Amino acid sequence: MISVPTSLWLHYAGDALAWLGASAAAWWQQRRWPEAGRGLARDTAPSYFVSLAVGALAGAWIFGSSNSLRSAIPLPSHSIAGALAGGIVAVELWKAAHGIRRSTGGSFILPLAVGIAIGRLGCFLSGLPDYTYGTPTRLSWAVDLGDGVGRHPVQVYESLTMAVFATVYVRARSRDRSWARDHAFHAMIIVYASQRFLWEFLKPYPKLIGPLNIFHLLMLGLITYGLGWWCRGGERDEPARNVRT
Numbered sequence: 001m002i003s004v005p006t007s008l009w010l011h012y013a014g015d016a017l018a019w020l021g022a023s024a025a026a027w028w029q030q031r032r033w034p035e036a037g038r039g040l041a042r043d044t045a046p047s048y049f050v051s052l053a054v055g056a057l058a059g060a061w062i063f064g065s066s067n068s069l070r071s072a073i074p075l076p077s078h079s080i081a082g083a084l085a086g087g088i089v090a091v092e093l094w095k096a097a098h099g100i101r102r103s104t105g106g107s108f109i110l111p112l113a114v115g116i117a118i119g120r121l122g123c124f125l126s127g128l129p130d131y132t133y134g135t136p137t138r139l140s141w142a143v144d145l146g147d148g149v150g151r152h153p154v155q156v157y158e159s160l161t162m163a164v165f166a167t168v169y170v171r172a173r174s175r176d177r178s179w180a181r182d183h184a185f186h187a188m189i190i191v192y193a194s195q196r197f198l199w200e201f202l203k204p205y206p207k208l209i210g211p212l213n214i215f216h217l218l219m220l221g222l223i224t225y226g227l228g229w230w231c232r233g234g235e236r237d238e239p240a241r242n243v244r245t
Helices: 009-032 034-043 048-070 080-098 106-123 154-174 180-182 184-202 214-232
Strands: none
Touching: 009 034, 009 106, 009 180, 034 106, 048 080, 048 214, 080 106, 080 184, 080 214, 106 184, 154 180, 154 184, 180 184, 184 214
16 A cells, blocks of 8 residues: 555645646747647637636536535535536537537647646645545555545546546647547547546545446536547537637
């Protein structure tokens, strides 16, 4: 068992580093593949980003609190998974209202993957108060977060998965692979939701339907969303139109 020194302030440090990492990734991605940024600017308007921010904030607290308020110590909380889902719903509603049928997620791929990879490490180092810890295990890499119990480092599992995805995406995009050029945002959603669905079985969250908690169901929804967009054609759905509202 590996003893891990933890502190709640490391969660906030992780959040700050995640924002910095995501911003750096966005800057690098824009310089490396500027066409994604040009497409986003052409297809959207300021109200798009307002909708995205409001949806992400609402989703983060609605889904996070829907889970944590059913726990042994009910407290409101927020969730990156909920923020991702809320942002997607808000953006899709905005696009439907403005007649945009193309994917607009290309500019967010690397920032999201990098931000999640870094942010989850902050969750891990904040220890038990963060309420994202794993269930007990006797595996050799079990971690002691301060209570003497060996647990799955589920936050590290998620961080490593998203770091691997970011690496694979950059390599594939640099080689102009079709999936990385045309379907990368939805590939990221599918990968994120699939791995999160698995790790949820290793968390002590309250069950909602059988062995599934609220995040299991949310991840199934995101997987369906990603596969649906992939099947319909992703980035190449139709020519873009200008939006000036």
